[in-house]
Amino acid sequence: MIEKEIIDKIKKKFEVEGSVQRERRVIVKIAPDKLVELCEFIKDLGFEHLSSLSVTDWPKRGIYELTYHAWSYKDKILITIKTGINRDKPEIDSVYAVWGESAQIHEREMHELFGVEYKGNPDLSPLFLEEWHEKPPFRKDFDWREYVRKNFYDKENERERVYFEEV
Amino acid sequence: MELEAIGKNEYELFFGPAHPGSGNFSVKLKIDGERIVSARADPGYLHRGFEKLMEYRLPIQNAVLSDRICILEALAWNLIHAEAVEELMGIEVPERAKYIRVIMAELSRIQSHLIWYGVLSIGTGFDTGFKLAFGYRDFILDLFELITGGRVYPAGYICPGGVRRDLPESAKERIPKVLDKIEKMIDFVRAENPANIARLKGVGVLKLDDAIRLGATGPVIRASGLKTDVRKDEPYEVYDRFDFEIPVRKEGDAYARYQICIEEMEQSAKIIRQALKDLPDGDFIDERFSKLKLNMKIPEGEVYVRNEVARGEAGIYMVSDGGTKPYRVKIRGPSFLHLIPVLEFLLKDAQIADVPAIYWSLNGCPADMDR
């Protein structure tokens, strides 16, 4: 079946851990310095639509896990590429050269919310937040409930006392 | 006597959130006379940080929160969140629930396309279209209130495991009557107004290669020539049992998108009639979920689900590490791509008077861009 063929073609050229997750889903893990080469290779295989890219924060393992999802209109398969970078100094090459502006806007959002530096992205200015000077808001060590209780709510106020009880 | 050019007349205009021709979204335009030189989108007026809010809540609480990802089509986002949790937990949904979910999702698509038609008409100066669309939309909102209890937000009606309540008895007769009224409205709209058409033809043309590179999906890419729809490529729920077509156009301008809006409403009405005819009997929710248990653990793993909402392709990527709450949720909204790269590309070299027509014809929802 076609998912197996795609995994075999990739394994011939790169050193990856790949498997078929279910029908129409293929998942591949690779080291961060070969990421852009792999993306160019799969774009030639027909995966021209970048559906989304995301960052997951694993503080216990000390890494940020990056995930790229690409869809092929020709074969109707989705491939997921995963890679891991250091959490305290997150840097990686951008895939702007492969997928164009749709990759650039996703990377701009991830830069603002997680603090990842994408080398080669033409524009990494803030997207949603104006004048935000604290650490990137979606990291696991930034607890929202503590932040909100300190800055917005007042324990003495009768209506708001309930927000200080632990759920 | 001849006029001579004194110098370049470039200035910056802020097409802001309180303008009647834009939603909760603003664009910074650099203008030279009447022609736009470049545009820069300025999002973030509605950013709440949904993805991290979902990490603090259980999946049954997230089902209520997921209505509010895009305010204008609450049931469609309810459905995609429920599918993601079910795939992670390995739950099989009963047949009757799948048919009810398809009916609700298609009603939500018709209602959202009526809003699209209404605001596109008011953006091009056709007030009758606005009043018609919002008048007929209220029939569908009454149906929602009968079935789910809320006009705009159904309070998590489509939850992981099935649906919360069964269809009431009178719904099976009322739904076809509402569909008849809407089909009559679509026939009326087909007799088109030439002044309205002249404002849409040839405006905001998007070719296919640019559309794929900029990440457009849904009606926007179908208007540029690619025949693709998640309901046919990767059928979810019971869409593979119904017979419906996908409208496609080649020109890629605002008029092509407008025609697709009208034809999609007809196809949705066709799907709902077929689903009502074949509705089977049985349970409407999986047994494990019918009594509320608050500490069900989600097994470790990750999943990426794609659905076709009214605006394009929606995706949810959910990761779980074995606890009771999801570890990371990433929401891919179609308007994020339509309103930032595609809009900046289309507004180059356009006229100022065309900005509302281009903006509303892309059918962007600022809430699902900012999340």
Add this chain to the structure above:
Amino acid sequence: MAKESPQKKTMKRLIKAIWIFNWFNSCGFAELVPVVGSRWDMERFGMIVVGSPRHADVLFIAGYQTLKSIKRAQRIYEQMPEPKVVIALGSCTMTGGMYWDSYNTIKRLEDYLPVTMYIPGCPPRPEAVFEACAKIFKHVEEME
């Protein structure tokens, strides 16, 4: 008959038909636009939607506001001429609502703008919006 203060006399003369400013933000969009539409027609009460803050009497804050959009709402409020009224729709304006633990939404609208009336609901029905407008007239009547 008790003597009416000059402020009450002006209010009675000016607030006869309310003009609303076009700030349909967030969740209120889904329930305020049907109020303009043909089923709950608001033009029969004399209310229309205007595009400039200098023509408006009422500012509806419909739904949650983020730190970025409340600054724009404050500037619009400063530009509206007296007498003016702010009506807050929904539960997000009272205590933060469903997004109480979000870092970017504001929790108490009264810290940013002087609110005249709150309408509860998530979102409130169009009939509640009309009742609120009727209460404004009563409020002017009961002023001294």
